[in-house]
Amino acid sequence: MFKRFIALEWKQFSRSSYFQKGIAIKILLALGALYFIGMAAFMGVAGYFGIQKFMPDKDPITVVNNFVIYWFLADMVFRYFLQQLPVLNIKPYMVIPIKRSTVIHFLLGKTSVSFFNFLPMFFFLPFSITSLVNGDYAVINVVAWFFSMLFFTLSINYLNFLLNKNNKVFYGILTVLVAAGLLQYYQVYSITEPAGYFFNTIYEKPYAVIIPLLLMVMLYRFNFKFVRKDFYLDGAISKETKEVHTQELTWLNRFGKVAPFLKNDVRMIIRNKRPKQVLFMSFLFLFYGLIFYPQESYQDMPAFLAFASMFVTGGFLMSFGQLVPSWDSEYYKLLMSQNIPYREYLKSKWSLMVVAVVISFILSTPYIYFGWDIFGMIAAGALFNMGLNSFITLYGGVLNQVPMELNVKAKAFSNTQGFNPTQLLIALPKIFGPMLIFYLPYKFINFETGIICLAVSGVLGLAFTNFFLNQIEKVYQKQKYKTIAAFSEKK
Structure with a gap:
């Protein structure tokens, strides 16, 4: 019987979209x-x-x-x-x-x-x-x-x-x-x-x-x-039905065409444990700098300070953004069948990440205690997150075709649905990119030049927002049906 199981598992794997990806x-x-x-x-x-x-x-x-x-x-x-x-x-x-x-x-x-x-x-x-x-x-x-x-x-x-x-x-x-x-x-x-x-x-x-x-x-x-x-058809594998209360969220209408998507994301965060976990973990990222800034040993390694500065404001971007579009896997097929521009869907995700970076930057103001150089680095890291890391994260969603079930009983801090090792590879340019952009000018010129280069790279990214969104939209459109097929599979 085990031989038959192995044969069936191999067929499921070799015929799935994951085998082709x-x-x-x-x-x-x-x-x-x-x-x-x-x-x-x-x-x-x-x-x-x-x-x-x-x-x-x-x-x-x-x-x-x-x-x-x-x-x-x-x-x-x-x-x-x-x-x-x-x-x-x-x-x-x-x-x-x-x-x-x-x-x-x-x-x-x-x-x-x-x-x-x-x-x-x-x-x-x-x-x-x-x-x-x-x-x-x-x-x-x-x-x-x-x-x-x-x-x-x-x-x-x-x-x-x-x-x-x-x-x-x-x-x-x-x-x-x-x-x-x-x-x-x-x-x-x-x-x-x-x-x-x-x-x-x-x-x-x-x-x-x-x-x-x-x-x-x-x-x-x-x-x-x-x-x-719980190995019964009417046990843990049966779907749970419960009453939910809807929120109108009319204050989001000011965002125009992306408002419906933003409302969906806000409702998802309010109703489900996993997004709430992401929101909480994003808040904890604000304290990431306390590991580096007070330590004298890191003062001679400013590249690590740039690394920390990027994480202080990028918690939500890293944790929420890496699971786009898996957040919508349960109704992705319905979403893609609507007469709505794909561009607006992607722009809503990008806007949510950018707003989160801005809020994180405002909350990071107490880091002025460690000096204006440190706070300037945090500001530069926030610009880099908004201008470049947000697009890298959004692009990485093309490779993230792992479905996520938000409506099942799941643990909050130990839910790893939607995660796959590919995300670690996508994270490399987001982590080492700002370190490299800061370190080279710092090494050959000075500390302030490194901060300026990091900030300018983020500003240039924001200036080319439409270009980046257009290119990302093309990739998502190309992978649209593969993503739908992947989300339809039972992992």
Whole structure:
């Protein structure tokens, strides 16, 4: 039966619009994956000799065990934000004689076939082999240690599934991590020592490998029970119907032809958790500069100050804009069938992002405390966001053909619908562009010239607004039917 499932999954993937989308993007992502795999393998080999060189009086495996807890914590965070959990359209299977347990086991098995599960192997396996070849270690101990690392990695994989599906688990784990971080920061209690002792015990006593194995099995069973609980046609997969109250928002009529689209976006933000989350996170971006501006170490690295200045006013642009047009995926087909100019739809999204940047800039006024140079950089970053980053973000929407369901029960801070790795590539020019535009004039002339060049680049972008919108409209029109087909698919 699993063979049949795999065949059906391959047909669904190969026939979908995602298979046809952006071969260049796929190549870049593949090269990125190979790069990280190569770096992990290199660090696995070089790590052993590096520890021997810089810590000759310590055992390399013991050193890794003392700090491997941070590896797993970072792995959990990266998985939460980047790992796309596999889904399965279960309705067709529920009306034919297939055991529910079989379908659930296949769904959970798909989570194990992930880049995030293979990457640690390319670190721990070379490290283990290097340790056996160059060190005086018992084979059984090293093998047991390697498999324990593998079991912990899979345990995090299944824990990530629960984090993305269960609010109670998410907030519980978040509370524990925040508490541990605060205790570590204020030097009340350090998790490094007990964690190191635990992992060293697993290495010294090979039979202790049963602990991570049991943890993996336990988390797998939790996932199985969690999915099975709502595995009914009239359960969690049924659509929820509830009464909503409409808002007229007549004050937006002053914006003319783009007013209907702006009203749709404002209503969406008011009614749904995910857009509210984006709005809240955009507010938090205002405090991003506090990480850089007070630190003396960054005063000699002004390119990073330009990076921070762009983020202070670009929170909403980055978080909301990167999900255009996925916000409208549920009614995109209806929207595109109306007798309305595509240009007005795009202009409404652009206008919303620009207004958000202006509001963020006004709220960033207290940064004058750090000096007029810093505030001038924030102003230049705001102009760059309005004049260039807004168009780059809008253009990136062509490559974002992942649907988003806003009307289902979903968690607020852990909803990653509509996200795909392609967005990371689109984010590169938005992040490094302003840094480069500022740094080159700063390096060859002075600080003020760098700010002026950054601001002028944004002003030029605003001057060519019609040109950029025309070019973006052509690309959206070309991809219109592919986007409609992608949004119609069940991911």
